[in-house]
Every structure is written in C-alpha cells, then in structure tokens.
Amino acid sequence: MRVLIAVTHLLGAGHLTRAAAIGRAFAAAGHAVTLASGGDPAPIVRLDGLRHVQLPPLHVNGTAFTKLLGPDGQEAGADLLAARRARLRQALDEAAPDVVVTELFPFGRRALAAEYLDLVEAAAARRPRPLILASIRDVLVAPAKPEKVRIAHARIAALYDAVLVHGDPALLPLDASWPVDAGLRPKLRYTGYVNEASEPVEAGATRSGILVSAGSSAAGRDLCRAAADAARQRPDLGWRILAGNGIAQAAFDALGAELADGVLTRAVPNYRPLLARAAVSVSACGYNTAVDLLATRTPSVLVPFAAGAETEQSLRAEHLAARAIARVVPESALSASALIKAVEAASAEPAPDAHSIDLGGAKRTVAIVESIFAARGGTEWANRSPFDRLRAVLDDAGENGRAVSIWWRDDDAVAATPALDRLLALAESVAAPLLIAAIPAGVAPSLGARLSDCGRVSLAVHGLAHANHAAPGGKPSEFGADRTLLCAVADAAEGLRLARARLPADRLLPVFVPPWNRFAPDLAAALPALGYRGLSSVPAAAVPGLVRADVMLDPIDWRGTRSLVDPERLVDTLCRAITEEASGPIGLLTHHLAHDATIWDFLDALLALLARHPAVAIRDPRQLFQASAVDGVTPACWTRCADVPARIA
Template sequence: MSLRVLIAVTHLLGAGHLTRAAALARAFARKGHETTLVSGGSPARLADLETVTFVQLPPVRTVRTNFKTLLGEDLEPVDAAYLERRRTHLLDTLKTVRPDILITELFPFGRRVLADEFSALLDAARGSNPRPLVLCSIRDILVPSSKASRIAETHERVLRDYDAVLVHGDPALVPLEASWPSDERIAPLVRYTGYVDENEGPAPASRRHGIVVSGGSSAASLPLYRAAIAASREIADRPWRILIGRGVAEPDFLGVWESAPPHVVVERARPDFRALLAGAELSVSQAGYNTTVDLLRSGVRSVLVPFEVDHETEQRLRAERLTALGLADILPEADLSPQNLADAIRHGLTRAPSPSPSLSIDGARRSVAVAESLVRSRSALHRAIDWSPLDRALDRAKDGGCPIRFWWRDDDAVAETPQLDRLLGLARRYEAGIGLAVIPEGIEASLSARLAEEPNAVALVHGWRHANHAPSDDKKAEFGAHRPLDLVAAEAEQALHRARERLGSRLLPIFVPPWNRISPELVPHLPRLGFRGLSTFTDRKAVHPVMGLVQINTHVDPIDWHGTRSLIDPASIVASLARATERRVAGHADRDEPIGFLTHHLVHDDVIWSLCERLIAHLAARGIRFLCLDECFGMETRSHLRSNEI
C-alpha cells in the first residue's frame, strides 16, 4: 500500500514542532509513502529529509511567547496580503499532492492565530473526492486556553474534521488529560504513539565524563547559558560543553563564548548531540520534548530548568514527571542563579543513575502504523465482509443439532452519553439483549433513568472503581491476587450493594472483573457475597462449576487494543466467531455456553460501530438474535430479577 501523505506544520518559537513533523515525514517516506512536508515557520536546518518533498511557505514567527503577533521575514508584523500568499501556497500544495492522509501539527489544539489558514486547508480537504484521512499530530503536553469556550470549540473542530488524534507521548509518563481537559466524545479518537525520536537509533555507548549544557533551538535558553558560564567557575574539576541553538543571535552567542573559562567549550548545537550526551556525567537542560527523548535514550543524569516564562506550564509538567521517575532534578526557572545551578549540579553528580523506565519512544514508526491501519479500516467500512467461514460453521452446527446462542456484553458504562444512546439504539433496532458492565463507584443517576427505557438491557457489576492494583510489571487487575482475599471480597460485596442501590431491578448480580482478570481464590466466595454469575473473557478449556454461580464468558472483541485501538481485521473477527462455533459443535467443555461478543461503547470509532451493526444484522438475517441476559444466565438469575421487581 503506497499512500500520498501531506504534513502541515508551523513552528513559531523553537524548531521542536518542525523537527518532530520532519521525523514523521521521514518515517512515512521510508515505508514507501509519497510524503510532502509543508513548513510555515522560519527556515531551519533539518536532518536529511531523504525522499520527502519539502515546501516552505512565506515564513512567520513570534517573539518569545507572544503568539498573537506574527512577524514575517523582515521581523515586522505581517499583513493580510502576506497571510493570503501563505494560504494560497498551502491550498495549491493540497491540490497538487491530493493526499490520502492529511496531518496538521498541533492545530486545532494550538496555533489559533493561524486558524483561518488551517480552516481553509481542512475545508478544502473535506471537499475533496475522495476525502483524505485527516489526523492531528500533537506532543505529549498541551497548553489549553483559559477560556472554556475555546476548549469546547477545539473539541467540536476535532469531532467535525478529524479521524484521529495522534498523541506523541506515553501515558505512563504523562497522559493527555494531565494537561488538556478530557472530553469523552474525543477519547475514541485519541491514539498514543509513543515519543517521536528525531534521531531514532539508540545512544552510542561512551565513557561518561563532563557536563553538557543545552537549551533547544530558541533564544529562550539564554539565561540558562549565562548562568551555566558563571556556575562553571565554581565547578572547574570537570570539562563543560555548552551547546547553543541556532535561534540565538550571533552577538548573544559570541557574548557567551567570550565569557567562557578555559575548561568550558561553547559551540553551536551539533548533529552528534546524542553521542555527546551519552558521554556526559550530567546533562543540564530545559525540558523540551526533543530533549526529553534524548534523555530517555541516553539514560544520563540530568538537571532540568524548565522554561516557565509568561506562565508556560508544558516543560514544568514534563520535568515533574521525569523527576517522579527518578530521572532528573528540577531547578525552577524562577530560582535560576549561578549559585543555585552550581548546587543543583553538585547534587546531580552525586545521585546514582536511575534505570530508564520502559516508555515508548518509537513514535514515528508507530504513527505510520496507526495511520496505515486507519486507512485500511476506513476502506473496510465500504468493503464486503466474507461471512462464509462463520456461515459454514453455523450450518454444520444446525445440521448436527447443536444450537448456537450468542450474547452481548459492553463494558465501562457509568452514565447516559451519546455513545451509550448509540449502543442502546443499535440493540433496540435488532431486538438484541445486552448486558452493560457498569462501574459501581461512578454510576450516575442518568444511567438508571436511561436503562428504565430499555427492557432488553440490564446492568452487570464491573468491579468497584476499575482501578489497577497489580504491580507495574504485571498485567492490570483490580480483583487479582495482589491484595488480601478478605479485602477484595469486601470490595466486591460493596460494589454489588452500591450498584443495586443505584440501579435497583435493572441490575443483575453478575460479576465482571475489570480487565477480565480475577483471583481464582475469590471466585468460590462470590455466591456468599450475593453474586449469581461471573463473566470474563476467553474460551475455557474446562468448566469448574461453583455452587450457585453461573459462568458465561465473552469470546470475541473487535478492538485492536495493543495497536491502533480501532477495528482489527474483520476477517479475524469472522474467524474467531467460526472457531467458537466449531468448539461447540465438537463438544468441548463449554459446548452449552453462549458465544459472547464484547464491546466498549465509549471508545468506538465509526469503523467499529459499522462492524457491530453488520455482525448483528448478519446474524439476524439467519434468525439469530443476541439473548436477553436473564435467558443467558438461567433461571436462578431470572428468579432473582423478578424478586427484585416485586
């Protein structure tokens, strides 16, 4: 599959945004995609773009953090005619490239000053035939507007114009919601890619010596360079190297260079920065995105002086997360002085290096994989699904007198939402029974009211608060074997009481452990806690009945959880359903267990919704409907429901 890719980026202060976009462009090109990178910021030196086509718009920039005033090549404020030339050039590039994938860097989460330009691009893309897949590319940490209306406007723009949001970070370090107000409507569009590494390969092994000071590409790091020169006079027993970005004017660079003592080398930023960093005893830097990736790659001890002028919060948050992992010490910019910097460096030199955490830094390659998968999934919306393997299995079951039944479980409900309405509407349209695994601690009144309108929908108990209690190196579990049995039993009982209190007769006492994991020691205790059923995920090789407890699992999940978080290959879904049918025909231990279809309505994209409806419709055409849950779990549960209704 060879695609045409257009990436649009405008960097206004440093070159980090352009550097990251260029790394993405190279990654797409290396996979054989015809890639064009459009830059609207100041011309900057870039690593070899290889086969990427580069287009430079009439450039704009800002001074410090004044992002409302755009300056042109002459460093004077730009006028409407200048902006029109940019817009025309950008739209002409779109027409020439005719991309299959369009990526806007940062917008609409930022670059509001260029909203007209980006809006024109998106409008033109939306009017194209065929319309390209439209993606937003953002770093790990954003700076939201203080106005709720502007944040809401961003979310509406994402929902209207974008197919996915590529977050170039790892939620294990900092999730998006740590810096940007979450919105459940855009959550299904978010795809974490890991950090985008402009240099890719690992840092070279090197003997560690000396102190390396760096500050990114802009002039914002001049105070750090000057403080470092002064601090170096107090720490003269080690070599120093101060690398100054090309965004620093030549007179300022010369001023730092001329004031350096003999044991300090001052030079412009170098392409072998990572090798220098790998050989350092200590790094002193700000906490920009690309610097963070370099630190993660090299594992060097570091002192971070995050950029915080004009209430900037991005670097401070990133620095705090790195410090929490034991990877750095922070010196707040407000406290920056030669003495404080020298003290922080001395402390950093005595601190034992921390092992690098297992954070994803393969973001460029992963971004390409996500985009490719989304293109394939999108085409699958319009492509016929070959149901024949499932049909043949169902025919064999019918000929062999083996009734095959299906049931539907959907996880993580807590409130009425547009996604829940869509889910229940789909179930109602096909008269399908559905069990909503609800998280007891978070149940809102709107959920009870909504369920009252749906006779074929009931609630199940989905753990307590869907909180992970497993160690970081183990698979997630809330009711695993990681806590005392009496504690988890009491929590399960509390969950049942809370859910019953909030949902009344719409609740079935069926336990659904989060992440489908439960300690085997807890299972025999469920009946005395008030549960009448248990549901997890996967085929059971043997059935070990517990008196008073019916276990019915789910077996097929359409979501690619470890990849794109969109739809897995429909053929594999059909194959899984066929295998589950064949197991029952072959007389396995779970022969009488209904086949369970598992969904998660809050994270569905349009491709997943389409597959769900096509599957339900296909089964309905064969006279097969998803069971109501009281049918599914048998007489004991049905009797319990009726007793609640009396």
C-alpha cells in the same frame, strides 16, 4: 498512502523536528509524504525521504504567539498570509493526499486558524475525502478562556477523524494539561513518544562532563548565560554548552568571553551521542529533550522554560522528577550557583533506573493511521488488508441495525510491569474497559497500586497459582479432571480468599477464570457455593448460578512461533462470529506478559478499528457479570459506571 503533514514552528524547532520524524516513519513504511512547513528553515532538522514544501516563513519574538512576524521581522500582513494559504492549498492539490495531518491545530496555532481551516475544509471537500487527523504532543497549554477550548473541540468533532497524542498516558495523560471531555476522548489515539534520533545509544559508554543544551531558539539565552557563569566558577566540572542558532552572534560572542575553547559552541545535529556520554545533562524540558533524556537515561537537571505563563515544560519536568528521572531548577531561581549545586547533586546520584515509558511513537503513529485508513477502505493497499474485510462486515452489521458486542480479558497479571503499563496505555488509548485475570497466589502489592487510578479496569480470579496439575502428557490445567473434586474446590476457594485479601475490593469481581481455560464440569457446578458469581473460559455450556462471558479470539500462536497467529485467520474468525451473530459478546483474550512487538502492533490496529466503528459496543465486564450480587450486596465497582463513555454499552 499519500500523506500531507502541515506544521508551523514559531519559536524553537521542536514542532518541526517531531513532524519530520513522523514523516520519515511514514516514508520508511512505503508511504509518500509531503511536509509543508511554515516556520523559519531549520537546517538541523532531517527532511530526508520527504517532499518538503516551504511556505513563506513566520516566527515570533519571545512568547508573543499572537503577533506573527514575517521574514523581514515586521508583523505579517494580509498579502503574506494569503500567499501562505495559497501555497498550502497548492500543496494539497499536488499531493492529492489520502491522509492530512495538522500539527498542533486546532488545539493551538489559533493565530493561524484561517489557513489551517482553509486547508482542512478543502481536504474535507475532496472526493474521496482524505482522513483528517490532528497531531499533538503530550502536553498542551489550555487557553484561559473556556470558549476557546469549546471551539477547538467543536472543530475536532466536525472536521477530524482522530487526534494523535504523541505521548504515553502512563507518564502524562492529555487531561493533565487539557480538559478532555466525553466528545474528545473517543478520538484520542496515544502513540507513545516520538523518538527523533536514529542513532543507537552506546551501551556502557564512559560518562563525563556537564552537557548544557539550550535548544534552537533565542529563548535559551538565560540558560546559556547561567551555564557560562557556572563554567567560569567551576571549570573543573568539564562543561560543554550548546547554544541555539537563534541566539544572535554578538550575544553568542559575549556569552563565550573568558571561556576555554570548545566550552561554548553552536548546537550540533549529533546531540544524542554527546548526551549519552555526559555525566550530567542541563537543559530545558521541551518534548524532544525529554525524549532524549528518556532514551539515554542521563542524570539531568531541568530548567523548564516558563516565560509568558508557559506551563508545558514545567508540567513535563514535574512528572519526570516524580519518576526520579530528573532534578528541576525553576527558571525563576536560575543562577550559576543554583546550577552548580544541582549539577553536583545529580553527579552524586546513580543513573535513572530503567523505565517503561513508550518511545515507539513514530512507528506506532504509522500503524495507527494505517489501521484507521484500512477501516475506511478506498485504495488497493487497504483492500489487501484483513482489516478491510472486517470493516466491511462491521459496516454491513451497522447498516442492518445490528450492534456488535465485544469484550476484552487479559490473563496472568501478578505485578506492575512495563508490559502491564503498555496494556493499560493501549486500553486507555481506545477508551476500552478491560478485565484483568490476576493469579491470587502470585499477586504483589504493586499490582493494586498500579491499577488504583485505572477506572475502566476490573479484576477477576485466575485460579490459585496457575500451577499445572495435569497428568503427564496431558494438556496443562490447574482445575482439570485429573484432580479430585475436593482438591480443586479447596484451591478455588483459596483463590477467591487471597484475591479478596490482596486486590482492591472496588475492582474485584467474583469471577472465576481457570488457567489455560480448562476446568472440570463438576468444579463449575461448585463455584456458586464458594461465592463466585461469574465464569469466563472458552465457549461451553451454561452453569446454573453463574453468569458466563467467554473468549474466542487469542492472537498468540501458542503451539508454533508464540508470536502473532496468522492475522488473516484471526480476523476471519472474528468476521464469522459477527456474520453468524454469535450469542453473547465476542471475547478477545490477551496475555500482556507474552506479547512481542508484532502482537502489540496487531492489537493497536484491531482495537483502534473496533473502538472507532459505530456498530461496535465494547462492553464493560462490570456490566457483563452484574446479574447477581455477592451476599446480597451489589459491589460498588458494578454500579459506578459514570466514567464509561456513552458509546460503550
């Protein structure tokens, strides 16, 4: 693919840093990338592997984002803005992109709306039309006027194919900072956090000293001043203060007065290794700083930037503090004494525990865009993808008025784990309902707690203990023909009892999911009398008294590599099921605890394609199994479906 990324950083270099990291990930995957940058040149940002186009630069003073200043420090005039638009249009013509990405716009950079709209509308008029995407960080600052939100949503609906959210909803869903409505939600694609640094974190490094990072702009001057005062009062703590190049030299020299050599320096490009060896980090809470802290797990004190009613850093810092990843000193309370007290407290605590927050956002951004582009077709590269054949089959179904019903089941859940977090983040990223089959005898309290706010997730009964009772040499089964019917019925009854006792009542469906998808036919006939109203296995004969929804697509090569099965064969199976108009919804089966990176990447691509295609309806399990009710009462979870998008059947 040929990719054009347009970004303008106006204060710090965080937006450019993230856009460049994403561009380098595209380049590393073999795509040609043009990065059009409209902020001041930032030598600290890596641009290797990218074609860099520098627009006439703009910046702002403080947080006055509506007053754009040119290179001379004067307010940007019409000629400068016209020159930027012309250079951006020229970059579009030169790149002839397959994909156009606008960083932050239309959710922000409203003062530059004219040049961004000129770019996007020109791109939309090209033939073939490129994919048009918005790229945003985890937290946005919503405008005070609802009309501005409405305009941003209208622009997304009219001009954009998807919105890449570079965050992990397990830590910070977008709707924590921006009003996400039913029109915007289906276009969101969570990528995980973009981890800019390429250096591996040194394992077991000895930590010492206090590392203060004030960012790249002049906005970090107050933090530098408080840290310098703290270093004069407590030099024994071993301070190193990194001041951004945006701080004027005279102010920098004043900050360093009476400090020992090496305590105050300019920001350095190899910041990550320094952070990994620090006993405590002191910093603001910009996007890249937060990712650095998550990657190194350095005890930290956060002083989030809050001038000019900015809320982005404060919100991110609050969520990190809630996960015991950092301590927070509000900017309004910043002083040398407050900093010393917070640093001493952080020094006395152990390093933050391992977390499951997704830091693979750069590579996953590429995978998501590749899958959306493949679904659109149009190039030799896309034609080599098995997903292109799937797209063609789905297109044909849509053109002939056939809806393709898909549903999703995941097996073997027992507790909250990083793998479960990733599963839920994937489901959220594509707004897909999900049935999780939990093993009743192994369920821990953390499972129900983790799922408490996952509105699209339902639970089923995955046997009793997932124990193999097959005869020696036989295929594994817990409820197979090798057991007496009496024992199998007793265990099935106990599984339902434990599930009702240990799982949230408003999530649990009375649906039996036999481990290994194997069960004796006489057991199935006994399930309705035990209180079950649904059965999910592999396709088989109907059972009176039970609603069936079975699975047929399993991406794991269980008998071979235990990694991804041949994707060509898997996608061809799905294509045949669609072409042959399979009776009932087509079931996708996953096992989150057994997935490696290859399987996760495949699922990211497959579900992004399916969720986006207008011929596909991703079915809610609550609806699939709602034909009957337990004890004559329909559970609330079967009828509370207002949160399911209208595009989902």
